[in-house]
Amino acid sequence: MRVGAVIAAAGKSGGYKSYDKMKSVDGIQVLRQMILNFKRAGVDEIVLITGYQAEQVEKKLAKLGAVFLRSEDYEKEEMITSAVRGMNYLKPRCEKFFFCPAGVSLFTEDTVRVLMQKAKENENDHEKVYVPVWKERKGHPILMDRSMIDQFASYEGEGGLKGAMDVLNVERIFVPVEDNGVAIYSGQGEPFREIFKEKEKERRIRPRVKLQLEKNENFFGPGIVFLLRQIDTLGSVRDACAKTGMSYSKGWSLIRSAEKELGYTVVERSPGGKHGGVASVSEAGKDILRKYELLEKDVAKYTEKRYKDIFES
Known part of the structure; x- marks a missing residue:
């Protein structure tokens, strides 16, 4: 099972712009950690939807192995549009996709692994979306099958991706995780900063090997x-x-x-x-x-x- 991931970091709707207001939080570093957490957990391909400060973001993250899809109209674009664009890009090679807005960036690689394992246990059931839950609070990243892309692409209602899942009666599997990072948004300000500091203290040195x-x-x-x-x-x-x-x-x-x-x-x-x-x-x-x-x-x-x-x- 090949798995991809789409990170929506185009503009305000993705939460990336909110990092400008946090002096102690570097938005580029946050995106870098999101990409690395997906890669370390075994995600095969990653797409980053850019828009706000796109050139700066793409230049600083160019060597991490993520593909950049730029949104020229990022101020107006709905997050569901970003999600569908990224998924369609990965669709030829990936059976399942993670989706996560850049504003929900503090999840761990262990959470990614837990969601992938849950989906693997139900590999032949393609109509479910897996949602991490911390202390009854639903969060991101969510994991879905590529067979669902057309349904989301055809949705024209309100409420974005969540609204689409509600209207389309998509079955969601709520997966308990020991990770408060899945349920905290950058727009929450001080609570986000506190958890960010906790996560930074917990982060350990890791080996990285370049295979040639x-x-x-x-x-x-x-x-x-x-x-x-x-x-x-x-x-x-x-x-x-x-x-x-x-x-x-x-x-x-x-x-x-x-x-x-x-x-x-x-x-x-x-x-x-x-x-x-x-x-x-x-x-x-x-x-x-x-x-x-x-x-x-x-x-x-x-x-x-x-x-x-x-x-x-």
Whole structure:
């Protein structure tokens, strides 16, 4: 089961702008921690919907492996619109999606794991939304199946995502968690700051390993993996480079290096004018991408275990 996550950080409705009012809370750092919590819990792909201060946000978070989808009309856009856009982007490759507004940022990676495990236990039931609950207070992130996207996309009523679930009679499974971060919003001001401080004190040092494959030289690592995912979605090397914050020439350099070392085509392309033609990831490219992702997850698990054995024993 491949799982994606959509973080709505476009503007006021997503809560991101509210961090400007908190001198002791860095909004960029908050978004960074959200992305890392999803990644550490095993979420495969992450989309960040940007709008307010988009260039600054995208520049500072460019190396974390999240895709940026920019909302040009973020002041007026409803959060449900952001959710649907992000989910549609991930739909070809992910069976389930987390959704979370940037204003509910203090959830833990353990909460993400609990929700994923609950969904896995009911993997064949596609009509449920999993909602974390702390002391009877419902919160975020919520987890849903991709089969529900069209229902949300067609909703034109009020109340956003919650209103859509109410009107559409979506069954919600409330999952108890020991995590007060799921139920606190940045717009609440002082209560949010207090919990933020608590979470910062609890945060521990973590190991982080960058996995690369090499032959005569390093040729396959996080950069090209991220690029290939976007080429597979967008059908364009130029657009994929733009989404990953990479120059067009750098993107082609990574592709050519990988193909040289592997001895086969990774990206199939047809020439075309100023937009660079049509591109797709070859079957052999998809195979090595899948194997790399499996190895990357195993390496991360092993590294975490050995870190605890060595540093925390």
